[in-house]
Amino acid sequence: MKKQRFILKNHHKIQSDIQVEAQFEIEDKTLRLEFNIEGEIENYIFLKPSTQERANDLWKATCFEFFFGYKGSKSYTEVNISPSTKWNIYSFKGYRELLKEKNILTQPSIKVFQEKNRYSLLVTSNFNESFLNNGLVFNLAVILLDKNHIRHFYTLNRTPTTVDFHKKESWKVCIE
Numbered sequence: 001m002k003k004q005r006f007i008l009k010n011h012h013k014i015q016s017d018i019q020v021e022a023q024f025e026i027e028d029k030t031l032r033l034e035f036n037i038e039g040e041i042e043n044y045i046f047l048k049p050s051t052q053e054r055a056n057d058l059w060k061a062t063c064f065e066f067f068f069g070y071k072g073s074k075s076y077t078e079v080n081i082s083p084s085t086k087w088n089i090y091s092f093k094g095y096r097e098l099l100k101e102k103n104i105l106t107q108p109s110i111k112v113f114q115e116k117n118r119y120s121l122l123v124t125s126n127f128n129e130s131f132l133n134n135g136l137v138f139n140l141a142v143i144l145l146d147k148n149h150i151r152h153f154y155t156l157n158r159t160p161t162t163v164d165f166h167k168k169e170s171w172k173v174c175i176e
Contacts, residue, residue, distance in 0.1 A: 002026045002174055008142055008154035011163050017043060020154040022140040024066065026174075033081070033123040035064045035142060041119045044152075045145045047084035049112055054101070055086035063143045064121050069168060071135035076168065077102060081123050085110040096166050136174035141165040 005023040010016045018039030025032040037044075046062055058080040059065070069076030074094040081087045087110065091102040108125035141155040153163045157170040 004172075004174070006140060006156055006172075008140060008156060009158055011153035011155060011158050016152075018144075020142050020144075022064075022142070024138070024140065026136075029127045031066075031079075031123075031125050031127065033064070033066055033079075033121075033140075035121045035140075037119045037142070037144070038117060041114070041117060043146050044119075045147060046112070046114065046119055047082060049083070049085045049110075052085040052087070052107070052110060054088050055082070056088060058082045058086060058088060059143055060145075061143075062145045064123075065139075065141040065143070065165060067139040067141070067165060067171065069137055069171075071137055071173070076166075078166075079123075081108070081110060081121065083112055083119075083121060085112070087123075092166070095168075137168060137171040138174060139165055139168075139171040 003023070003025040005021065008020040008022055018037050018041060021036045023034045044062060062083055064081045066079040067076060076092050078090045078092070079087070087108055089102045091100055106126045108123050111122045113120040139156055141153070144152040144154070146152060155165055156172055
């Protein structure tokens with residue numbers, strides 16, 4: 001089992017009214033993602049849970065994301081989860097190349113919890129095959145849409161100029 005917890009960084013390096021924390025846990029074929037946002041969450045838009053199904057363009061609103069691939073390979077996978085409980089998973093042949101929906105996981109279990117100053121999203125899903133291999137690299141990211149419809153980007157590592165969660169050079173290596 002691999003389990004790691006991170007404080008995600010605000011991409012724009014501005015003082016933030018919230019803190020974003022993410023954790024992932026992998027055990028053979030099971031993936032568990034947990035995102036926690038603490039602080040002045042009333043400034044952000046979290047869609048209410050609805051019918052849980054696949055959907056596209058989730059990144060245009062508040063969205064929780066997990067990217068993974070392997071060292072030495074250009075291909076990678078992106079998992080998107082909305083607070084509405086809509087979700088999708090995509091594969092890429094290379095950097096933002098040949099995007100297509102991927103059917104490698106079961107219908108995820110998505111749970112959301114909201115309190116006065118805390119919002120949490122928990123995702124559990126099973127993959128069709130084990131993806132816990134040597135050389136696993138990953139990125140965790142959160143896009144928060146505020147009430148002025150401005151997107152705020154949080155991730156493991158900031159890139160110098162533009163927001164780009166797809167750049168594998170800035171991803172973390174899974175602890176062996």
